Amino acid sequence: MGLHPETWLKVRENGLYCEPGDFFIDPSSPVDRAVVTHGHSDHARSGHRTLLSTAETAAIMAVRYGSDFAGTVQTLTYGEPLQISDVRVTLLPAGHILGSAQVLLDYGGSRVVISGDYKRRPDRTCIAFDPVPCDIFVTEATFGLPVFRHPPDHLEIARLLQSRDLFPDRCHLVGVYALGKCQRVMTLLRRAGYDRPVYLHGALLALTKLYAARGIDLGPFSVLAGLTPEQLKGEIVLCPPSALNDRWTRRLPDPVSAAASGWMRVRARARQKGAELPLVISDHADWDELLQTVEDVNAPEVWITHGREDGLLHALAKNGRHARALSLIGRDEDEEET
Amino acid sequence: MQHFANLLDALSFQPARNAKLRLIEAYLRTTPDPDRGYALAALTGSLDLPNAKPAVLRKLGTDQLDETLFSLSYDYVGDLAETLALIWQPTGRRNQPSPSLGEVVEKLEAATSNEVPALLTDWLDLLDPTGRWALLKLITGSLRVGVSARLAKTAAANFGAVALEDIEEIWHGLKPPYRELFSWLSGLGEKPDRLNLSFRPLMLAHPLDENELAQLKPEEFRAEWKWDGIRVQAVATGGERRLYSRAGEDISRAFPDIVDAMAFDGVLDGELLVAHPMEHEEVQIAPFNELQQRLNRKAITPRMLADWPAHVRLYDILIDGEADLRPLPFDMRRQHLEDWYRRESRPRFDLSPLLPFATWDELAAMRAGARAASIEGLMLKRADSPYLGGRIKGRWFKWKRDPLTVDAVLMYAQRGHGKRSSFYSDFTFGCWRDAGGEAARELVPVGKAYSGYTDEELQQLDRWVRNHTINRFGPVREVSPGLVVELAFDAVQQSNRHKSGVALRFPRIRRLRWDKPVQEADSLDTLLQLIPASKAS
Numbered sequence A: 001m002g003l004h005p006e007t008w009l010k011v012r013e014n015g016l017y018c019e020p021g022d023f024f025i026d027p028s029s030p031v032d033r034a035v036v037t038h039g040h041s042d043h044a045r046s047g048h049r050t051l052l053s054t055a056e057t058a059a060i061m062a063v064r065y066g067s068d069f070a071g072t073v074q075t076l077t078y079g080e081p082l083q084i085s086d087v088r089v090t091l092l093p094a095g096h097i098l099g100s101a102q103v104l105l106d107y108g109g110s111r112v113v114i115s116g117d118y119k120r121r122p123d124r125t126c127i128a129f130d131p132v133p134c135d136i137f138v139t140e141a142t143f144g145l146p147v148f149r150h151p152p153d154h155l156e157i158a159r160l161l162q163s164r165d166l167f168p169d170r171c172h173l174v175g176v177y178a179l180g181k182c183q184r185v186m187t188l189l190r191r192a193g194y195d196r197p198v199y200l201h202g203a204l205l206a207l208t209k210l211y212a213a214r215g216i217d218l219g220p221f222s223v224l225a226g227l228t229p230e231q232l233k234g235e236i237v238l239c240p241p242s243a244l245n246d247r248w249t250r251r252l253p254d255p256v257s258a259a260a261s262g263w264m265r266v267r268a269r270a271r272q273k274g275a276e277l278p279l280v281i282s283d284h285a286d287w288d289e290l291l292q293t294v295e296d297v298n299a300p301e302v303w304i305t306h307g308r309e310d311g312l313l314h315a316l317a318k319n320g321r322h323a324r325a326l327s328l329i330g331r332d333e334d335e336e337e338t
Numbered sequence B: 001m002q003h004f005a006n007l008l009d010a011l012s013f014q015p016a017r018n019a020k021l022r023l024i025e026a027y028l029r030t031t032p033d034p035d036r037g038y039a040l041a042a043l044t045g046s047l048d049l050p051n052a053k054p055a056v057l058r059k060l061g062t063d064q065l066d067e068t069l070f071s072l073s074y075d076y077v078g079d080l081a082e083t084l085a086l087i088w089q090p091t092g093r094r095n096q097p098s099p100s101l102g103e104v105v106e107k108l109e110a111a112t113s114n115e116v117p118a119l120l121t122d123w124l125d126l127l128d129p130t131g132r133w134a135l136l137k138l139i140t141g142s143l144r145v146g147v148s149a150r151l152a153k154t155a156a157a158n159f160g161a162v163a164l165e166d167i168e169e170i171w172h173g174l175k176p177p178y179r180e181l182f183s184w185l186s187g188l189g190e191k192p193d194r195l196n197l198s199f200r201p202l203m204l205a206h207p208l209d210e211n212e213l214a215q216l217k218p219e220e221f222r223a224e225w226k227w228d229g230i231r232v233q234a235v236a237t238g239g240e241r242r243l244y245s246r247a248g249e250d251i252s253r254a255f256p257d258i259v260d261a262m263a264f265d266g267v268l269d270g271e272l273l274v275a276h277p278m279e280h281e282e283v284q285i286a287p288f289n290e291l292q293q294r295l296n297r298k299a300i301t302p303r304m305l306a307d308w309p310a311h312v313r314l315y316d317i318l319i320d321g322e323a324d325l326r327p328l329p330f331d332m333r334r335q336h337l338e339d340w341y342r343r344e345s346r347p348r349f350d351l352s353p354l355l356p357f358a359t360w361d362e363l364a365a366m367r368a369g370a371r372a373a374s375i376e377g378l379m380l381k382r383a384d385s386p387y388l389g390g391r392i393k394g395r396w397f398k399w400k401r402d403p404l405t406v407d408a409v410l411m412y413a414q415r416g417h418g419k420r421s422s423f424y425s426d427f428t429f430g431c432w433r434d435a436g437g438e439a440a441r442e443l444v445p446v447g448k449a450y451s452g453y454t455d456e457e458l459q460q461l462d463r464w465v466r467n468h469t470i471n472r473f474g475p476v477r478e479v480s481p482g483l484v485v486e487l488a489f490d491a492v493q494q495s496n497r498h499k500s501g502v503a504l505r506f507p508r509i510r511r512l513r514w515d516k517p518v519q520e521a522d523s524l525d526t527l528l529q530l531i532p533a534s535k536a537s
């Protein structure tokens, strides 16, 4: 390793800052120059003077914040390098949601990969995570405890469909994050052979249309407008998690409330959400994937941006790797989106 | 096991009763014997498996993970069984199916507690996280999925399209995995034998609201005394006999004298009492505390049988031989009961007499005049009502006697438990006893009470106790005589465990008499006069 990255990649109040390139990665408030890993609101804020991201992330931000979400926007395709001063910046697929990227920084003879949020499971809505050997791997640890081992997603979808068979007079209302989880659940339903239209809460429509326009096969979908409870019996309806117990649900026929999230693995958390049918479907790496990814990129040093870092720090130290927690603030671990 | 685990998982998140029923019913429909039977047993709390202690689970956990990761995980999850289920990593792929619920139950039933950890380890390897969670819940004896035994049986009834009562009726005669039950519910076999030794749900009474009385027609009701013993059901068939308490608990072993006398085929409903033989085959009913000498005893001695002979005073007949009489109206069952009683000599049994009356006033007068300790009040039963298990509205009423009262003096106070642990809430009261001459009177304790006051009164009592303490004995404070309360109670019994020689049944505070001077509290003689005559005492 050349120049140790801790001399040029620093934690500032706004987040991770690359000094020689004078830019932030996923800053939590408006800055002059930002590199954004993906469109989730705890990573992608509006109002930066210049912004660098994938074209998909830029399109997502335009849908969410309007076309003036940043001063100037530059986009990169995966693997296409860009020189910013002496720093070479490359975006790599992270497998988290559409357009999600890891940020690869080469400077002074050393190499840092900032993972952003990521997962290792196949997902039809985005390109799979690409592990790149590096000197320092900056990782998330949302599910950094050995209790989090996500089950195969098709089995979780099968539980949803079984429940639908058991309660044909009710509709199934699934709480999903608007960006990523919603569209992934739709592709999983299609893969399981479900061909009815998927009904959407209005708040999910714009991003779902964006996914469809980007060529992701979601099958038929529509909003509820004009449908009677009688017509919605036996149907699957998606809504943001916050709408699960909302007055909005009164238009639905005795809905079975389901929630799709990695947190559903722990019963107390699932009960807190009031879900009758918790589905363990996550867009983050689980415990085994976190450890496996560190092995794959074979980094001697690991920085942890956010999440349950205690367990991961302990396990990495036991495997003989240097690990430290950055404890970046402003990363929502379990709220609407992550 | 996996299938059952998925059921438990779904139930644990499902708050709605109907949806729970649907889930259980679907499980019973799609699961073969013996698994569905064991599942029903688990849900009704009828499985008796060796328990694995938390230490065993913790050991399995720290064998899997180092101490630090295990505690971080446990801290996060908050439940030991769930933590272990989630962190468990199967050792290699085993080319073996996961165990069925039947296999799990049967092997556990046969296992010693030393063998349990090895069995668990094998099964944990073969199950998914939900399966492991369910297995560990089963073995730690706490399913907690919000399903009562009654709900589970209702689901079984729905599955077989039969009435819940039909299942309740035969339930006590059945054993897991209930093959004959499911054979019947699936329409393949006969209903398991009707005349068996099982407990039949008792018909229960509602308390009478005296305001309702005006709407009820006296001619439609029959009245009898409500005897102060314990309600029992006597079941005998094919030489086998059972005596059940009102809750269906088998108490045959405690009452061999009654069981010996059950020379019949049928099911009878009555009140278990202690009764001393008199002339002409008459008996004298003893107060409740004599019956108490026969309850909850480990060993039954000949002496106990002689001193406190048990007796059943019959209220009703449910089944006589092959004939199920429950659908008949009360009047016809009563006729049948009287015929049955006359058919042969029935030592240790007699009939609870019907009380003729024409108007409610007449009946009220009888109730007011009843002072025998063995009588708790009156029962009113609709003449046309069939015998129905449970507490059905408008059929049977209990009309309890007004409580007895005495004015007593607060003597000692003790702190309560739980919510009340900061209050002096348990009180001992006394009455005056002559100690020779008018001037020499002393207070002797007659009973304890810790209910009947409002929250506000409790605060007043607490303050009064703190301000009038004259002595402390550990948690107990003695107070200066200064506060009179009106105590209500159901009966007075002779007692040699108390200095006063009396014990009150169900004493509770009725009123605080701040106004009354302590000298005017009642004397012990007042209570002694209320003790019913009894031979054995």
Ligand SMILES: [Zn+2]
Residues within 6 Å of the ligand: A040, A042, A043, A117, A331, A332, A337, A338
């Ligand atoms: Zn995030």
Ligand SMILES: [Zn+2]
Residues within 6 Å of the ligand: A038, A040, A096, A117, A337, A338
């Ligand atoms: Zn994210």
